[in-house]
Amino acid sequence: MRTLGHPFRDVAIVGVYNTKQARVLEGHDSQSIALEAALGAIADAGLEPRDIDGVVGGIASNFLYQSRIGPAWRSMSPLGIPAVIEGAMAIACGLANNVLIATGEAGSYRQHASTAPWTRPTNEFVAAYGMFTAAEFALMARRHMHMYGTTPESMAHVAATIRNNGHVNPDAVYFGRGPFTAADVLESRMVADPFHLLDCAMTSEGGTALVLTRADRTEDTAKTPVYLLGGGTDHYGPSYQHPPVWDLGGVRRPDLIAGHVGRRAAEEAFAVAGLGPSDVDVCEFYDPFSFELIRQFEAFGFCAEGEGGDYVMSGVIEPGGRHPITTDGGTMSFSHGGASVQLFQRVIRGVQQLRGECSSAQVLTAEVAMCTGGGSGALFTDVLLLGKERP
Amino acid sequence: MSLLLPQSGDIPLPQPGPISEPYWQGCREGVLRFQRCLDCSAPTHTPALMCAVCASRSLVWVDSSGKGEIYSWTRVWRPVTPDFVTPYVPVIVAMEEGWFILSNLVGCEDDAVAIGLGVEVVFHSSGGADDIVLPYFQLVS
Structure with missing residues (x-):
């Protein structure tokens, strides 16, 4: 279909940074x-x-005003991977040479009597029924359990693995809180069945940013450049306003249902990159809830539909496994800084892994990282493939 | 175990708009309504301006049987706000006419919920000034 060169050949990620992340x-x-x-x-x-x-x-x-760098190209896109792709497109299209992508959140959620504001957007068909993110995602997970026999134990194993990555990461909000076993997860209090407290993301505060530049300028930059090998975004509509139905389909591709959201994006990203799931060395998968890791492995083609539970139990997701997941501790342990911060941090970690600069859970031979955002309960999943070799 | 009841606290209530008002008016009258396409017969919910299947603008409001079966569920122990009494049980119901609705299960013990169980709509007035009546679902005995 594509006859031109690689769409992101002329773009490189050359700067990444997380501020201190903390509960407050x-x-x-x-x-x-x-x-x-x-x-x-x-x-x-x-x-x-x-x-x-x-x-x-x-x-x-x-930032434009404070640093007096105007006039400059600007986009208000806030949502993680789509923002990175948009920044890359600006460079590829010749609209900018060096693009800064930055976000942060602090002070917006410090009274915890209610769930965080970004978890419960007002909508007339869900709000009266007590819906928020955990319940939305639970409705997807429950359907998967019903269809395939997926167990709370397999979800708990995912949560324990990610939380143990955070336990050994000095930069994680929950550094030193573990180690955790699946039993610890299953014994934590129930939030929204089947999700226990430790199956769920936490809330915290922090900032994060990255810098993209023209690939022909990387000799002027300080660190090893990391390249975008492919990316895509799959959205079905606004999050948390309509019933999160696993079987929700579309008229163009009825086979692509909301339960597999992200499949099309992954297929396109892999096709552009000329790669497949077996080529991915680091799975920086977004982890709002433990089940979503199981779902992503199925949606992206790492395993067959319904086999995600067994797949995550097979030794592949731990440090040292073939497809280690969410190596900084993710939203469960590293940080979940609000409505958008954490949606960028899988990309930040993917870059750190490919540079070889992680102080914990560094994958020694990482050549390709797959970074994701979103999830089925929110009706979207975004995918970005990163690599060390210029495409 | 605890008996599931409609929420009676100061919960966020819908503010009907021009597209959704017929739905909420039906609830006030004790009828669950959805939209059906006059061209291809496909059912639609939540309230829409066009058919999700054939893009026709010819949608009409029709009365549902109010019956369906539980498609998925969760049981919430950490309430979204302190005004919600726990546990409560959000359900997605697959309606007989082929559409899905999100609601809460009431009228049974919280551990009675399961995928595939037959349910029927039951209405509960919020008692507020806007006269909002919410559809809930109970098990069919």
Whole structure:
């Protein structure tokens, strides 16, 4: 179908940065922590703020003004991988040379009597029924259990694996909280059946940023460039406004149901990259709830439909396994900084893995990382394949 | 175990819009309504402007039997806000006419829920100024 060269051949990721992540970041608001992240990523790239001529994310306008880098290209796209792809497209299209993508959140959720505001958007067909993210995703997981016999034990194994990655990561909010066994997860209090507390993401505060540049300029940057091998996004509509039906289909491809959301994006990303699941060395999969890892392995073609539970129990997802998952501890243990911060952090970690600079759970021979965002309960999944070799 | 009841606290209530008002008016009248396409007969919910299958604009409101079966469920112990009494049991119901609705199960013990069980709609007035009546579902005996 594509007759031109690789769409992201002329783009490289050259800067990544996470600020300190914590349950509460005293003295910060969302703009200040995002600005700190932005400056950190620019420094990591070996650049100066004045080198940036394109900005993506909720911080975009503020950063443009504060650093006086205008006039510059701007997008307000806030949602993780789609924002990275948009920034890459801006460079590939010649609209910018160095694109900063930054976001942060602090101070927006400190009273925990209710679930976090981003988990419960107002909608007339769900709000009165007490819906929030855990319940939405649970309705998807329950259907999978019914169809395939997927067990709470396999979900708990996923959660324990990710939480143990955070336990040994000095930068994780829950560093040193473990180690965890699947039994620990199953013994934690129930939040939304089948999800126990430890099957679920936490909430925290933090900032994160990355810098994209023209691939022909990477000699001027400080770190080993990382390339976008392929990417895509699958969305079925607004999150948390309609029943999260596993079998929800579309008119163009009735075989692609919401339960497999992300399959089309993965197929396209793999096709562009000329790769397949067996080529992926690091699975930086988004982990809002334990079941979503099982679902992603099925959706992306690592295993057959219904076999995700057995697959995650087969020794592949742990450090040292063929497809280690969510190596910094993810949203369960590393950080879940709000509505958008954590949606970028799988990409940040994927870059760190390919650079070989992770202080914990470093995959020694990582050549290809698969980073994801979203999930079935939210009716979207985004995919990004990263590599060390320029496509 | 605890008996599941409609929520009676200060929960967030729907604010009907021009597209959804017929749905909520039906609830006030004790009738669960959905939209059906006059061109291809496909059912649609939540309230829409066009048929999800054939894109026709010829949607009409029709009365549902109010019966269906549980398609998926969860049991919530950590309430979305403190105004919700736990446990409560969100369900997706596959309606007889071939559409899906999200609601809560009431009228039974919380551990009686299972996929495939027959359910029927039951209405509960919120008692608020907007006269909102919410559809819940109970097991068919």
